[in-house]
Amino acid sequence: xxxxxxxxxxxxxxxxxxxxxxxxTGWIRRVSLPYLLLLPALFFELLVHLVPMVIGVVxxxxxxxxxxxxxxGTAPWSGLDNYKVSVDFDAPVGKALLHSFGVTxxxxxxxxxxxxxxxxxxxxFMQDTFRGRGLLRALFLVxxxxxxxxxxxxxxxxxxxxxxxxxxxxxxxxHLTDKPSFWLxxxxxxxxxxxxxxxxxxxxAFLIVTAGLQNIPRELYEAAALDGAGMWQQIRRITLPxxxxxxxxxVLVLFLWTFNDFNTPYVLFGKSAPEAADLISVHIYQSSFxxxxxxxxxxxxxxxxxxxxxxxxxxxxxxxxxxRPADV
Amino acid sequence: MSSAHTPxxxxxxxxxxxxxxxxxxxxxVLVPVYVMVSSSxxxxxxxxxxxxxxxxxxxxxxxxxxxxTVPLAKYFVNSLIVAGAATVCSVVIAVFAAYAVSRYEFxxxxxxxxxxxxxxxxxxxLFLLPLFLIYVNIGNATGIALFGxxxxxxxxxxxxxxxxxxxxxxxxFDSVPRDLDEAALVDGCGPLGALFRIVVPAAVPGIVAVxxxxxxTAWGEVLFASVMTNxxxxxxxxxxxxxxxxxxxxxxxxxxxxxxVSVPVVAGxxxxxxxxxxxxxxxxxx
Numbered sequence: 001x002x003x004x005x006x007x008x009x010x011x012x013x014x015x016x017x018x019x020x021x022x023x024x025t026g027w028i029r030r031v032s033l034p035y036l037l038l039l040p041a042l043f044f045e046l047l048v049h050l051v052p053m054v055i056g057v058v059x060x061x062x063x064x065x066x067x068x069x070x071x072x073g074t075a076p077w078s079g080l081d082n083y084k085v086s087v088d089f090d091a092p093v094g095k096a097l098l099h100s101f102g103v104t105x106x107x108x109x110x111x112x113x114x115x116x117x118x119x120x121x122x123x124x125f126m127q128d129t130f131r132g133r134g135l136l137r138a139l140f141l142v143x144x145x146x147x148x149x150x151x152x153x154x155x156x157x158x159x160x161x162x163x164x165x166x167x168x169x170x171x172x173x174x175h176l177t178d179k180p181s182f183w184l185x186x187x188x189x190x191x192x193x194x195x196x197x198x199x200x201x202x203x204x205a206f207l208i209v210t211a212g213l214q215n216i217p218r219e220l221y222e223a224a225a226l227d228g229a230g231m232w233q234q235i236r237r238i239t240l241p242x243x244x245x246x247x248x249x250x251v252l253v254l255f256l257w258t259f260n261d262f263n264t265p266y267v268l269f270g271k272s273a274p275e276a277a278d279l280i281s282v283h284i285y286q287s288s289f290x291x292x293x294x295x296x297x298x299x300x301x302x303x304x305x306x307x308x309x310x311x312x313x314x315x316x317x318x319x320x321x322x323x324r325p326a327d328v
Numbered sequence: 329m330s331s332a333h334t335p336x337x338x339x340x341x342x343x344x345x346x347x348x349x350x351x352x353x354x355x356x357v358l359v360p361v362y363v364m365v366s367s368s369x370x371x372x373x374x375x376x377x378x379x380x381x382x383x384x385x386x387x388x389x390x391x392x393x394x395x396x397t398v399p400l401a402k403y404f405v406n407s408l409i410v411a412g413a414a415t416v417c418s419v420v421i422a423v424f425a426a427y428a429v430s431r432y433e434f435x436x437x438x439x440x441x442x443x444x445x446x447x448x449x450x451x452x453x454l455f456l457l458p459l460f461l462i463y464v465n466i467g468n469a470t471g472i473a474l475f476g477x478x479x480x481x482x483x484x485x486x487x488x489x490x491x492x493x494x495x496x497x498x499x500x501f502d503s504v505p506r507d508l509d510e511a512a513l514v515d516g517c518g519p520l521g522a523l524f525r526i527v528v529p530a531a532v533p534g535i536v537a538v539x540x541x542x543x544x545t546a547w548g549e550v551l552f553a554s555v556m557t558n559x560x561x562x563x564x565x566x567x568x569x570x571x572x573x574x575x576x577x578x579x580x581x582x583x584x585x586x587x588x589v590s591v592p593v594v595a596g597x598x599x600x601x602x603x604x605x606x607x608x609x610x611x612x613x614x
Contacts, residue, residue, distance in 0.1 A: 016446060024395065029436075030353060033428070033429075033432070033519055034428040034429075034434040034437075035434065036433040037331050037425060037427055037428035038424070038425050038428050038429075039420040039495060040420075040424060040439060040503065041422065041424070041425035041490060041578065042424070042440070043581055044421065044483070044487045044489055044490065044492065045443070045444055045447060045488060045491075047454070047462070047483070048459060048483065048484055048487040049447040049450060049455060049487060050443075050447070050460075051462065052454075052457055052458035052459045053454060054456035055458035055461065055462070056454050056457070056458045059458065081351065089470045106605060118353065122349070122350065122353060125345075125346040125349060125350060126422060127401060128338065128352070130346075136350060136354065137423075137601075138598050138601070139357060139358070140353070140354075140357060141597065141598065141601055142357065142361060142594060142598075143360075144342055144597075145544065145590075145594045145597035145598065146590050146593070146594060147544075147547055147548035147565070147590055147592055148548045148549075148550060148565075148568075149550055149564070149565050149568055149585035149586075150364075150568070150587075150589055150590045151360065151586075151590075153568065153582055153586055154360045154363055154364045154583065154586060155360060157363065157367065157375075157579050157583065158359075158360060160379075160579075162378070163375060163376060163377060163579070164379055165363055165379045166360070167379075168378060168379035170382075174380070197498060199356065199357070199360065207604070207605065207608065210610060211605050211607060211608035214376070214605075216549055230339060231338045231339055232339075232341075234581040246555055250460050253448070256449050257450065259448075259451075260451040260452060260453075262452055262550070262551045263548070263549070263550040263551065264553075266551065267442070267550060267569075280451075280455050281451060281452070284451075284453045285453055285456075285551075288453075288457060289555075294457055297453075297457070298454075298457070301451060301453055301454035303456070304451050304454070305449075305451065305454055308449055308451070309449070311339060314451060317403075322330060325386070325432070
């Protein structure tokens with residue numbers, strides 16, 4: 001009885017003891033209870049995410065410059081002008097956006113790939129117990145646990161031209177460069193950003209894969225060992241395929257976080273990122289707050305969201321389709 | 329925890345690859361940590377001149393000076409209030425929502441979970457400005473100051489950790505046997521009684537994990553903190569940049585301050601990480 005009461009509250013009739021009026025209020029409470037429980041979550045998600053998103057879309061169709069900020073409803077409609085400016089790749093604004101998009105895609109692919117690779121390798125290597133494993137695991141989680149600004153500020157110090165560790169090692173100690181390089185401006189900034197991003201991001205992959213590994217049944221390995229499969233073969237034949245569902249989510253989450261990352265480049269470079277490391281979030285932030293042109297900034301954000309929706313949808317479609325035959 | 333999964337010892341090639349890989353990785357992880365710790369103990373001359381691996385002399389001076397160079401204590405308190413309140417609210421709200429999804433069938437359940445999860449995908453930059461406008465307008469209309477206040481930041485941060493928290497707790501609650509709370513219902517507990525007397529105590533590791541995650545999220549956020557705070561409500565994320573706007577960049581103090589603001593979260597995280605892994609195993613990655 002109780003199972004039905006929980007799973008299908010609508011059809012529930014409490015034991016005969018309840019009289020008619022009580023039963024009715026009980027019924028209303030049963031039906032509305034899940035919604036009441038969800039209400040706070042729904043309210044805050046609407047207030048902070050969904051309503052602002054809708055307003056953002058509306059703003060992208062307005063000519064929203066600093067004159068209209070106080071009372072943004074009165075800003076004149078501008079149709080698709082903001083979008084036209086954003087995707088006119090011959091004009092400076094569109095050209096810069098396209099460049100920033102390219103940089104972001106390259107950066108995201110490299111960063112996600114490296115984070116996944118390092119995280120998975122570390123998790124697989126640490127699947128078996130060995131001396132010092134617990135300590136090593138704690139150490140590996142430190143970059144993830146550190147607040148972004150504290151970690152990135154340390155990297156800023158390390159990348160300093162005159163007094164940083166990186167130039168000291170590469171130039172003074174290893175003599176790999178003719179003269180100390182600049183890491184936070186110019187072309188090198190891309191690699192600086194990538195390094196920090198991977199340093200900060202791979203422990204998350206490590207954490208998720210470590211958790212995923214614990215769900216692989218031990219018997220699979222035992223059976224494989226009996227069949228004479230070596231360690232490497234077990235990893236290739238059992239571990240990696242078993243991780244596929246975990247990887248599906250992990251790679252997507254890493255992709256979205258990296259693509260939208262604002263904190264790392266913002267702390268690393270300050271308000272104006274060098275061109276080689278001009279990630280799209282910072283680019284839009286600059287387009288909005290430095291030039292005070294919020295309409296164009298919103299249009300760019302909406303385009304970014306559309307792109308992420310398409311990629312996410314396509315990704316889920318492709319990865320889920322590939323998975324089905326394996327599951328059967 | 330999980331013991332060797334093969335009856336025989338791993339081959340030498342495996343052991344050596346593991347040794348080399350993990351050593352290199354540990355070096356990569358450790359160098360910035362070492363720089364942070366060692367530089368925070370250096371006199372100023374050591375961090376303005378060429379980088380040196382070993383300090384010319386150890387000093388605790390930076391740890392004294394950080395509190396007077398910028399009002400670090402104030403930022404610290406602000407961050408504690410904001411992150412603490414956001415964590416408590418986020419966890420409570422997530423517990424209710426996850427309980428509803430885990431234990432009840434109702435219309436719109438799938439829409440709810442998909443919508444909440446997909447907010448994770450939104451670029452923060454998309455709703456930064458609209459949110460700013462909403463807070464200003466709410467302030468003008470009702471007199472509730474959200475923009476520039478801690479309340480506004482708490483409100484924002486609690487929603488950042490909410491989707492992941494709900495998602496993880498659903499999985500965790502699902503793994504708590506239904507028989508337990510059904511028995512409680514038969515014994516006369518209301519649904520909320522069953523939630524707080526049975527499900528929540530059984531899911532403590534998952535809830536702890538979610539709380540750690542929520543606290544870290546709020547403690548480390550930069551974008552909204554930089555736009556939505558003023559002098560009195562500034563948090564560490566923004567305040568820490570104060571050391572480098574002066575004529576000299578006090579790198580030893582910056583490193584000391586970074587270390588001081590990291591200790592609470594890193595210590596908490598490392599102490600509770602086994603719960604996070606357990607929570608992830610039970611919930612998110614199943």
